[in-house]
Amino acid sequence: GAVVSQHPSRVICKSGTSVKIECRSLDFQATTMFWYRQFPKKSLMLMATSNEGSKATYEQGVEKDKFLINHASLTLSTLTVTSAHPEDSSFYICSAKRAGHSNQPQHFGDGTRLSIL
């Protein structure tokens, strides 16, 4: 069964709306979660690393004021796309790794398909 839950799976909204996406680890604690973005037929692009209890680490070129990340607990990270515009339309995927298992792979959420009209 799924070990990482991502919600919502699909969002369609008007330009200028802010959208919040949740990523939950269901049966393990995750001190670190990752947020990726994927355009059609392209690879996953790491946007940021979400750290529980501290600020997220953003990759070069990713606007931290545009993509707000909050990791308030060991099982939940949220990504808020602020004032979304059509160019923000994409597939957003989170992943999580079990705390204390540095060599274990990540587990991915189902992804959120965001469409901004």
Add this chain to the structure above:
Amino acid sequence: RKEVEQDPGPFNVPEGATVAFNCTYSNSASQSFFWYRQDCRKEPKLLMSVYSSGNEDGRFTAQLNRASQYISLLIRDSKLSDSATYLCAVKYYGSGTYKYIFGTGTRLKVLA
């Protein structure tokens, strides 16, 4: 140079064929390696981790070559259901945190 590179394909192979993909990485300090499978419009799912000694899981064999900085995935006796995009992922420690970087993926189409 990209941190992780893959041939995007597509690789079109007949059922029953053996097909191999390579993935090169640039960071020599990379610590862990993985192969993921991604179906169209779905999230990636872990196929297998890649160990230094090489590892096999049924029809799938993964190998790591640290000297040449690449990993490989071999699929034997291809099935129609193997059609998907195969992503390699590399983990390394940088900028105070672990990072997982993905290749662009290699598309495989197994034909009847």
